[in-house]
Amino acid sequence: MELIDVPLIDLHEDISLYYMTASVLNPFPLEPFDMDTRYRHADIPKYRRANTRMVVGAVFPGLPWYSNGRITFKHYPKMDIVLEHLKLYRMLIRSHKELVMVTNYSVLQDLVYANNFKVGIMLGLEGADPIYDVNDLELLYDLGLRVLGLTWNYNNRYAASCKSKVDSGLTREGVKLIEKALELGVAVDLAHASRNTVEEVYYLTKKPIIVSHANARHICNVDRNLGDKTLEIISSSKGVIGITFIEPFVSKSRRASIEDLIKHIMYIKDNYGVDIISIGSDYFGSLNLNIVTGLETIDKINALWKTLLEQGLSKHDIRKIAYENALRALKNWIK
Ligand SMILES: [Zn+2]
Structure with a gap:
């Protein structure tokens, strides 16, 4: 297979969750991050093969849970848990010379264009629920946080989520939190947010709207995917949608393949452009949940690039998808 060697920015991976839930929910063994662990979605050797240059390391505050006879997950949005995740990322980065914490745009840019391989980790909070007031965001910023997801799947005091029955958009506290994010240089992430939340954040900030992990509702109609109106806002704002490989967001009916994932990419490209x-x-x-067949681990990303080339995308289009668009959007938020 032809190797399309482009730097990759991945806008959402729950690395700390993998270590903190001790493989309760991820079936592969719990091993150090520099080992090429079989079946593990990502690790340093796989990042090297995928030419991954930056990953947003998500902080998802939750605990393994037991319900209706199966092991599941409980959303537990407490600041103590957030701090444990941040500590874990810090220790992970300190333990491996290939990893770097990304706290400003010039570090990110250097990582993407460098000849030698290093992977940046930018810390992102998935859901602002644990933030008590705007000063907490300032503390988290000092600990390295640069991406703020406003909601997870529940409404919180800042905004309505994609699962809300009544879409009340941003709250007054949400506006204050976003103003603080703008002041600090923290990128607001609207994955899991409602349509009105997205729209109001755009009117408030006029920044590129970032939805770090979702697909197109037109292809797979689930709450977590984006409808046309939201895609239009992303397009007007010169923002980005990070295409996600989670099977239920790719296809409802059957085991999702790379071809199913491509349908989302082609739909978005044809209607809103590759940018x-x-x-x-x-x-x-x-x-x-399952991952798209053929993309079970990050080092298989070349298969996605190859299929996109076969669909008529150019190498330049692939560079845009792999890193250029994400760089452009982040540059507008991060200092
Ligand atoms: Zn998520």
């Missing part, structure tokens, strides 16, 4: 497409795999965050 809003990037990658947000959600590796390690799939809990007990």
Whole structure:
């Protein structure tokens, strides 16, 4: 297979969740991150083969849970848990010379264009629920946080989520939190947010709207995917949608393949242009859901690039999807 060697930015991976839930929800063994662990979605050797240059390391506050006879997951949005995740990322980065924490745009840019391989990790909080007031965001910023997801699947005091029955958009506290994010240089991530939330954040900030991990509702009609109106806003804002590899967001009916995933990419490209497409795999965050067949681990990403070339995309289009679009969007938020 022809190797399309482009740097990759992945806008969403739950690396700390994998270590903190001790493989309860991810079936592969719990091993150090520099080992090429079989079946593990990602690790340093696989990043090297995929030419991954930056990953947004998500902080998802939750605990393994037991319900109706099966092991599941409980959303537990407490600041203590957030701090444990941040510590874990810090220790992970400190333990491996190939990893770097990304706290400003010039570090990110250097990583993407460098000849030598290093992977940047940018810390992102998935859901602002644990933030008590805007000063907490300032503390988290000092600990390295640069991406703020406003909601997970529940409404919180800042915004309505994609699962809300009544879409009330941003709250007054949400506006204050976003103003603080703008002041600090923290990128707001609207994955899991409602349509009105997305629209109001755009009007408030006029920044590129980032939805780190989702697909197109037109192809797979689930709450977590984006409808046409939201895609239009992303397009007007010159933002990005990170295409996600989680099976239920790719196809409802059967085992999802790379061809099924391509349908989302082609739909978005044909209607809104290639400039809003990037990658947000959600590796390690799939809990007990499947990943698209053929992309089970990040080092298989070349198969995606190859299929896109066969669909008529150019190498330049692939560079945009792999890293250029994400860089452009982040540059507008991060200092
Ligand atoms: Zn998520």
